[in-house]
Amino acid sequence: MPTFNKEKEEVMEICNGKKRRKVSGGVRDCRRSVVGKMRRAAGKVLRSLLVEDNNHHTESMEEDDDYFCVSFLRNGRMKPGSAVSPRYNLVREVGRGSYGVVYEAVSRKTGATVAVKRLQCDAPENVELALAEFWALTSLENRHQNVVQLEECVLQRSGxxxxxxxxxxRSKQYLRLVETSLKGERILGYPEGPCYLWFVMExxxxxxxxxxxxxxxxxxxxxxxFMRQLTSAVAFLHKNNIVHxxxxxxxxxxxxxxxxxVLKVADFGLSKVCAGLKRNISEEHPATGAAGRGSNQNNINNINKYWLSxxxxxxxxxxxxxxxxHYTAKADIFALGIIIWAMLERITFIDAESKRELLGTYIRQGTEIVPVGEALLENPKMVLHIPQRARSSMSEDVKKLLQDxxxxxxxxxxxxxxxxxTKGPLCFPALFTT
Known part of the structure; x- marks a missing residue:
């Protein structure tokens, strides 16, 4: 039987290799080889970087232990003897993954707090993930309140x-990154000068x-x-031909x-921009009204026919x-269902590596727990027990939604x-029975 913590949230801890799997929350094939370590300590960052405009080269600045700063030059030129003011000051590290670090930073110009994500492009796998995130975020022509906003991206190498x-x-550095990703081999050279992509985001x-x-x-x-915000974000991405x-x-x-x-969908390192689907549907149908809704539906139908491997x-x-x-964008819908189910019933497990309690739904098989998707693959006729808790007040509408x-x-x-x-199941105002 499942165990419950003091708040009666379902928890299963997997540790010491005694269970079927080591629950790490980690990703599979695309990221399992991304194990590059950051070569510098978290606080060891560049004091100042001068930016070139694709044609002009500038001088590197000295290093400092406390702050990362990016200075942009108008027209790519710096007046002799002028001091370059740092653009962003790092405040603290707020997250770290297998191939990147995220910092809280402050814009020197506006005083606004931003997130600065540093991705080290020291291997083809890392380059591929970094470029995937860059392409996904820069392919969005419009903003959406539930998708994290990229302010700018900076490529840094050798100061x-x-x-x-x-x-x-026109950028040789950018073309080298693309070539590295496509060929699957490192061609940047100069190991003494590691290459980074810095993402400045909200x-x-x-x-x-x-x-x-x-x-x-x-x-x-x-x-x-949160259900409405999440579905709105995924719909926006799919309309823009992006599978997260x-x-x-x-x-x-x-x-x-x-x-x-306000929810913000982030981390597009595994995302896929489905090239070849985009077309100017605004000319065929107005942006509003039945015709506009039909054009959106056609666009999503297209992405749901784009097969990924x-x-x-x-x-x-x-x-x-x-x-x-072998799957389509409908895989995002499945993941969304798992998240919503876990959120509504507060189903959690303990990550074996970080020891964090994470929201996530699974299937119990004896003393083992198995991801829902894997369990359904092994037994397609398996019936999911939604809700899990016998005394749950989940409405029939939401239960049917999750089953679908x-x-x-x-x-x-x-x-x-x-x-x-607005005609879908999420328009029902009552998530729970009374």
Missing amino acids: LAQKMSHGNK FCEGGDLNQYILSRRPDPQTNCS RDLKPDNILISQKSGTP SACGSDFYMAPEVWEG MLAVNPQDRPDAFQLES
Whole structure:
């Protein structure tokens, strides 16, 4: 039987290799080889970087132990004898992964707090992940309140920095990164001068979805708001031909600047921009009205027919077809269903490596726990018991919604547009029975 902590949240700890799997929340094929260590200590960062404009080269600046600063020069030129003011000051490290570090930083120009993410491009796998995130975020022509906003990206190597732009064929550094990713071999050379991509993004002071949900008492209104925000974000990405492929609570951040929590889908390192699908549908249909909604539906239908083959993601959120390596954007819908189910019932497990309590749904098989997607792959006829708790007050509408989102056959799942639509199941105001 499941065990419960003092707040009656379901918890299963996997440790010492005694269970079937080591629960790490880590990703599979796409990231399992991404184990490059950061060669510098967390506080050892560049004091100042001068930016070239694709054609002009500038001098490198000295290092400092406390701050990372990026200085942009107008027209790529610096007047002789002029002092370069740092653009961003690092404040503290707020997160660290297998191939990058995230810092809280302050803009010297506006005083605004931002997040600065440093990705070391020291291996083809790291370059591929960094470019995937860059391409996904820069391919978005419009902003969405529930998708983390990229302010700018800087490529730095050997003390020189260059502001990145999408598809910049004049930048030799950018082309070398692309070639490294495509060829799968390191061609940058100069190991004494490591290459980094720095992403400057909006800062989310509320932490991730795990931290926010598990540090507060259950609130149906918050749950309902988060469901709507998550489905809106995924619909926006799918309309823009982006499959996230790694949706999980760790990658959903919380902003509280407006006074109410706003979700931000982040971490696009495993995302896929489905090239060749985009077309100017605004000329065929107006942006509003029935015709506009129809054009959005057609766009999502297109992405749901785009087949992907890299089995990547995080185990507990991966759809059955992802384990087989043949899937579409409907895999994001499955992951979203797992997240919503875990959020509503506060189903958690303890990560074996970080010892963090994480939101995630799974299937118990004797003394073992198995990701839902893997269990459904092994037994497609298995019936999911939603809700898990016998005394749950989950409404029949939400129960049916989750069953549909977690269907074994991707074609039986609703698409992102249907979830977002005002006529969809999420329009019901009552998440729980009274």
